[in-house]
Amino acid sequence: MKNYITVMLGCLLVFLSFPILANVQNTSAKISVHNKLDFARKEIVAVSGKLLSDLIKGNQTKDLRIKKEGNSEFIVLQWIDYNQDGIQDELLFEAEVPAKAKVSYEIVFDETTALPESTITTYSRFVPERTDDYAWENDKVAFRTYGPDAQKRTEEKRPEGTLSSGIDLWLKRTDKSIINKWYAENVKKGGYYHIDHGEGYDPYHVGASRGTGGTGIWENNNLAVSKNFVSYKTIAVGPLRTVFELSYAPYSPYEVKETKRISLDLGSNFSKFEITMDANKALPNITTGITLHDNKGEVKINKKEGWFRHAETIDGNLLGEGIVLNPKVVKEAFANVSTEKDQSNLLVIGKPKNNQLTYYAGFAWQKSGQIDNEADWDTLLQKQAKMLANPLKITIKRNK
Structure with missing residues (x-):
């Protein structure tokens, strides 16, 4: 009888802990970043805090993590409260997207893994x-x-x-x-x-x-x-x-x-x-x-x-x-x-x-x-103008 109780308690502990561990691993949403231009882009993209508000409900903002789809490592994030009212207005992360391509990122909530820190910064x-x-x-x-x-x-x-x-x-x-x-x-x-x-x-x-x-x-x-x-x-x-x-x-x-x-x-x-x-x-x-x-x-x-x-x-x-x-x-x-x-x-x-x-x-x-001549600088300016006219398109799809 004693052994039976011990086994049942062990199973109960496993059962109770499983949803918590699963929540750490499961994807809560997918962010797709689409580059329509004919050159690769590595840019900081912003996701509206309002778009993320429903997703965050029941979770802690500080626990939100993002990783590239198929990658196990989280990437650097930054929240910005532009009007300083205590509500986060945007979530920033760096997206790297090949020419005329789409790259997907996964949002998860993980309170156990620290956010990575960048060795370079603004x-x-x-x-x-x-x-x-x-x-x-x-x-x-x-x-x-x-x-x-x-x-x-x-x-x-x-x-x-x-x-x-x-x-x-x-x-x-x-x-x-x-x-x-x-x-x-x-x-x-x-x-x-x-x-x-x-x-x-x-x-x-x-x-x-x-x-x-x-x-x-x-x-x-x-x-x-x-x-x-x-x-x-x-x-x-x-x-x-x-x-x-x-x-x-x-x-x-x-x-x-x-x-x-x-x-x-x-x-x-x-x-x-x-x-x-x-x-x-x-x-x-x-x-x-x-x-x-x-x-x-x-x-x-x-x-x-x-x-x-x-x-x-x-x-x-x-x-x-x-x-x-x-x-x-x-x-x-x-x-x-x-x-x-x-x-x-x-x-x-x-x-x-x-x-x-x-x-x-x-x-x-x-x-x-960064440049060798005037033509290089003109190319950077042309790309900046094209990026301004064609911002990376971001779509968020929440997992059911």
Whole structure:
């Protein structure tokens, strides 16, 4: 009798534990990612939190895992709460899809296996140790722009000042994060990041220009631009996407208040700029641009496909800068050459809808190994334009 009870208890324990173990292994849903283009794509894709809400019911969000179909290893994930209301708005993961193909991923819930961590990441932060920059990066590129203290220093003719709403480029040739290291070393010895110590450097001059992706309002052959940002909000830092917002004081005859939401995905050469301008009346345009520096570089305008670029040589190496946006929102684009310092820019005049404009701005540096010549840079811009026009199609099918 004792042995019978022991066997029955053992069977009961197995029976009770089986559904829990099965839940770990069974697929809850399948995500299909479809690439319609004729080249392979490796991109960060986003799944709406609302689409996943029913699936998550009865489970913990933190236990959600994704793996490629037929693969036992989970992949890196990132949740983003864009409005900071405590509800996750999007789930991000990196999809790799061959040309004109479809790849499937499986969603499971597993509380026992830790999420994998990425050795490379996106990152952004406010930088008070260098007055008040805001800097952001991923494994390919890095950027920065300038805050109110840097503006005040310039206006008061004090050191370390910068008066600009242009976007600066940091040329990196490592997939590791460099922002914290370069700023820390610069505190020890001023000018550190202007010298290449093996990871890249900052030889790029912005001044009052647009840098790569700065904004303004073009009217009467004049570009009205804001001063430095007055406030910032960090929304996400990585590993797959960094997101933040910058706000600017009113400027131009329209007294426009501008907000930039900027995001950068892992593996991309382009920051996404979502511009909102709050004005009392409709704006004639929202303009973005690229500095032409000393007007010795090459400009190429492809209004039909929606990409615009500048290629120049800095310290003997090619630097390609570019802007990509929906061609339907482009009014015109031209190289505005000026004799005034830092006022020569390639300008892209956008037709704002509800005083909003979205575009991508970025670069590639020859010494990073990402491009060898201008044709390589044009190819990257063409692909970015095609990807913007043909986003990866995501479908979710829940298992019955």
